[in-house]
Amino acid sequence: MLITIQVNNKKIRAEKGETILSALYSNGIVIPTLCRMRDFTPTGACRMCVVEIEGRDRLVTACSQPVEEWMKIWTHSPRVINARKTIVELLLSNHPDDCLYCDRNLNCELQRLSEELNVRERRIRGKKIKFRLDQSSPAIVRELSKCILCGRCVRICEEIITSTSLDFINKGRQTHVGAALDRDFNFSSCIHCGQCVLVCPTGALHEKHNITEVQEYLNKSGITKVIQYSPLVPAGLAEALGVKYNKEFDKIVNAILRKIGFDKVFTTGTGTDICIKELTDQLSERIKNRGVTPLIISACPAWVKFAEQFLPSLIPQLSTLKSPQQITGVLIKTLVAGQAGLKPEQIFSVSVTPCMAMKFEARREGMMRKGISDVDSVLTVRELARLIRLYGIDVANIGYEPADEPMEGRSSAAALADVSGGLTEGIIRSLYFMKVNKDADKQVFKKLRSVNSFREATIKIGEIEVKTAVVDGLAGLEKLESSLASGIKYDLVEVMTCPGGCVHGAGMPFLKSGDEIKNRIKLVYQADETEAINLPCKSPVLLNLYEKYLAANKEIADRKIFYTHFEKRNVLL
Amino acid sequence: MEDLKKFLVDKVLIFESDTLLPETEKRLQQIRREKISNSVIYLSSGTSSIIAGSEKTFMAIRAYLDDNGHDTDLVRVGCSGPANFEPFLCIQLIGKNKLYFRNITEEKVEPLLNGIFHNDINEDDLVGQKGTRGFEMWPGIPFLEELPFFSKQKRIVLENCGCYDPENINEYIALGGYRAYVKAIRHYTFEEVCTIVEKSGLRGRSGGGYLTGLKWKQALNTGSSARYLICNAKESDPGAFTDRTILESDPHRLVEGIAIASYAIGASSALIFLRSGSEHARIRIQKAIDNAREYGLLGHNIFLSGYNLDIEIRKESGAFVCGEETALISSLEGKRGMPKLKPPYPTTAGLFGKPTVINNVETLMNVPLIMQNGPDWFRSLGTENSPGTKVFAITGKSRMKGVVEVEMGTEIKTILEDIAEGIKEGKKFKAIQLGGASGSFITGDNINITVDFDVMKEKNIGMGAGGFVIVDENTCMVDLVRYYMEFMRNGSCGKCIPCREGTGRMLEILDGVIRKPANDDSGTTLERFKGVMQLENIALVMKDTSLCGLGQTAPNPFISALKNFREEFEEHIFDRKCRANICRGLRTFSIDVDKCTGCTACASKCPVNAIYGTRLQPFFIVEEKCTGCGICFDICKFSAITVK
Amino acid sequence: MSTDIESILKKYKPGRREYLIPMLQEIQDDLGYLSEEAIVKVGSFVGLSTTKIYGLATFYDQFRFVPSGKVQIKICHGTSCFLNGSQSVIDKIKEETGIMPGQTTRDGIFSYEIVTCMGGCNNGPLICINGEYYTGVKAEQLPDLIKKLRFIIEND
């Protein structure tokens, strides 16, 4: 039901029951927020969104207050602006003033607010808070002195990721955000998904940078520098650099990476294709021989760590296949090394991904062979963008180059894997093609493409029926567990930690409006519609790889090297 | 024992007529000790009594009575109010009025009792006698109720305090207790009880002054399946002790009040959220609950009324903010006690999401009386919009201190000058701080203000929960404001920015004002002055934007002090002077070269090594380094060090 | 030690968050502090992550995470005691023990905490040492008192 309210002396229409903030936004009136998170119940912690309502003694938070008929609201009265400005000044009064050295410089909500509210003088002085810097985690750095205690990280970790690795510790001025027993992060149950980093408005949480290390190796002679990038990286990079994306941009990325100094440029998509093929074979095998079901996909390293910690009973069903990044990495250190006549340690292998957990994955014990890792350094899309600026590369005028053999291309199914449900779709499509020898009808996958955190679909492939489930964001695990407990038998289960899949990965550019994700998904689906090679088994790159190289290389022929093992992990839960 | 219980239940509690049988009355008189066959000694036994040594006194009396073979009963009773009379003792000889003696520490026991039993009354410690019908009065001894401390009070909430043994349910029932409750559950509907209390005009005594009956009705009318009643006995304001005194002195009245309130909102489960560290109170209230259960007053299908109720005590665990309703609820749910946004209010979605009524101890103490005497009786007390009385805990620099109760409408001046008997040691009165760390100051200018929710609100003075702190000229207002701000900063939950950062910054700025300017920028007079300019702005924004009552009221003492004592702030900043001589950080020390013998004593003790010199030559103090701690001043045997 | 924690937990129903604080209080009453083991155990008993239990416990002043000293001092810093000079008592105790409130001296002898109003306002400043009250305390008395207490403990 529509009602009328008055804002800044103008009448506007608002939906009964909605918050003042939402009414303002739909009428083009912008007020700042700090603690608010879309689709979460408001907590009212930051008080940035205060407005003045006639007849109320105090200012009221717009993010929580429902509209009432004929409410008279002032959103930018002197009293309101002074309150907001003072709040920001209070935050700045004990802030480390570290912008120039800060990960979030020019990209920080606090910085932006202080600019918008015209903070131009230090009126309030405070004792600077000194908290320790926690760099113990392979993926995430915590700089607690920059934390403004908005609580967004705590909520996302608890309510969406369900890992509950963060909480407020202590009270009052000593409050800070920390892990179990206030230990360093590497002791904690954090699964490195990085969703907390994505929602953090300041530089208090950010990824562990690997740029310097990459730079160092780029300057070293006698080392072959190899880089792989995930199918989503070019689109993410275009977003970060503010250019429009189309498929040709992938070729620009190749050129950029070579310009930066990489000797070889591969696409992780080839690894994804291998991943799809291997999983298709496994699934087909398990269905035929009535093996252990369901087959649970292990491509998301954050999910794997989660299962090792919280759901060890699922480990036997978990596929032991490595992730596309690690499969590509293995091929780099074996096949590519062999071709070039190099020892693995003579190759520096870098990966660019939309994912933060991959930084952790590359360091996992099972991902090393003889003490040498397959992927030496992992960069996020944001880091790559920074590297490009650092090397002064003129993206607009660089030209197009192909990636390097033997991992120079991918199917569109591999790109699809960046959207939740996409990997399942690729596997089922492959299985369909394998059994029926034609493409499955797109309609079949409609259920897998919805947006719920738990989705199920039963797909008929010739004689057989394959029952699949997709967990989209770990909050959906609860439903999976109860379905499993009630005896439902799935053949294939996909779990992606980030809601929406890797398109929402923590290595992607920070979200400004929240519409970016929709756009990324659109690009992925568009590619799938337009590209001719829509399955791994149709990809000449993959076929060439399997037929020509894998069979010939003793080290890889049995493909055992694509597999690893997972086991129960003891951490402070 | 079993027989007495049966008698009290059958002949008193569920007795169908309002007037009891004459033989019942007779037996009750004995229980109330209106008829005694032995002399009785009553000894106060609250926490403040114990701290003053009452337990030792008790042992000494016990030993005395045993040694001398006296047939005298010795009873621990609650607290009757005057804290500076502790240990407060009362002797009732057969047929004679009760006599009250103050400060009876163990060594005074023997002379006192020796005298009394030989009709030789020690006048030094004698406070007065209490008249009781049918007893012989002591000639020439003043009546307790005529002393200004008592005569200006109107004790209804506290009427039983100090009059019975709080661990004895029989005495409470003999005093008329639990009858209102039994009547309510047997003869009234939920709605009717709410209406009676609403009609009485009772307003929440924690300071807000919200209509209690209305709050109950809101919870009752939610149509939920379960509801909760919570008695807020958190009382964590620094220097408040009314709730604790009540809990220790009259636990049964509170249990009865909780029971009636629970019934009124249809709750079958009530919780007492008790301040930690009140072990004495906890034991007494737990015993009261257990005894009430034994007598069938709590439990299942109480006196066949179909009503079930249990009361549980939950100890809080040390967080000031947990006195706030939503934080209190979070804490009871096993979460961090951080306040939540309202709406929804607890009366719609409180504990475990169910409608919950939270009431203050004093509020609930009024309830049995209202049920017993009717709403009109209650309205006849106090003022039009603030009926009833208000309990205060008087502390600070007055002559009399303790827990007192006055009728609403009483002038603050009366409390100060008559009840508290003014300022001690002939010092000058400076201000009264009402309502603890979030309250404001009442000065000589508005001392005529009356105790009344609306009158005080109009003057921007919060009634508070009952703190009544009296300060004299020897108190530095800046220092006092700093103290309250430190309390609030430590109490802030840290959830919202204005309160978390605001309390911190305000404290730091105030710290700067009471310290000697250090040698960096932040200590210059200009910076200190700018700081105070900012204080006003921060204070206003905190009031305007903080999430909960803590942050909204934390700046009150500062705002009020700045309004009333601005010149004291200015003296500190510009003249580096503290007129009360409290802010030691502002003092300047120097050494008188003529007197200094160069003994080195001061230099070796100065914690910041600010004193230099050569042995046997005059020493000197480096002003920039000196923090004004005063150690050197105390140490110099030759009075060579001077203070300015 | 660990059996103590378990026997305390046994009194409660598992998975009931609302009894979290009473459980922790009881464990602390028993152990004198909340050990890491206790926090982890309570977490799995209630079905919450250790992070949450620790986050909760650190919110409340009452809980401590190191064993308390043999001599436990409570210093009243309520308004009345403040007006009578409790600040200098606190400063002195800080100076004499060299620790902050909530901490324990290295030798395990002293720990102290600051409380508000213990109910003996008329006789402030008030301190309470192992349950025994000391009224009208003056900062100057403390060095001797601390020395005496240390002597008693060390020769016990």
Ligand SMILES: Cc1cc2nc3c(=O)[nH]c(=O)nc-3n(C[C@H](O)[C@H](O)[C@H](O)COP(=O)(O)O)c2cc1C
């Ligand atoms: C920071 C803060 C502390 C409070 N502390 C107490 C307290 O110690 N005792 C109390 O009864 N009410 C306290 N209150 C008020 C309660 O939240 C609540 O309003 C009250 O218990 C309602 O009781 P009443 O309606 O009977 O007055 C506090 C409020 C705030 C904001």
Ligand code: SF4
């Ligand atoms: S968090 Fe923001 S405001 Fe703080 S130092 Fe970094 S960029 Fe600057």
Ligand code: SF4
């Ligand atoms: S913005 Fe100002 S402070 Fe920052 S680098 Fe530029 S000139 Fe320096």
Ligand code: SF4
């Ligand atoms: S990275 Fe993920 S699991 Fe780790 S703390 Fe952040 S949100 Fe939680």
Ligand code: SF4
């Ligand atoms: S770390 Fe970031 S997201 Fe978390 S509370 Fe601090 S500022 Fe907010």
Ligand code: SF4
């Ligand atoms: S969903 Fe993708 S981006 Fe997110 S953690 Fe898993 S692999 Fe990384």
Ligand code: SF4
């Ligand atoms: S006002 Fe203070 S106590 Fe209340 S929620 Fe905000 S920070 Fe917490």
Ligand code: SF4
């Ligand atoms: S203690 Fe007194 S006499 Fe001795 S050196 Fe110091 S000022 Fe001089």
Ligand code: SF4
């Ligand atoms: S007052 Fe204190 S700091 Fe200053 S000189 Fe004397 S001992 Fe040193």
Ligand code: FES
């Ligand atoms: S956005 Fe409304 S309080 Fe933070």
Ligand code: FES
């Ligand atoms: S016991 Fe009498 S004043 Fe407290």
Ligand code: FES
């Ligand atoms: S203020 Fe110290 S006992 Fe009350």
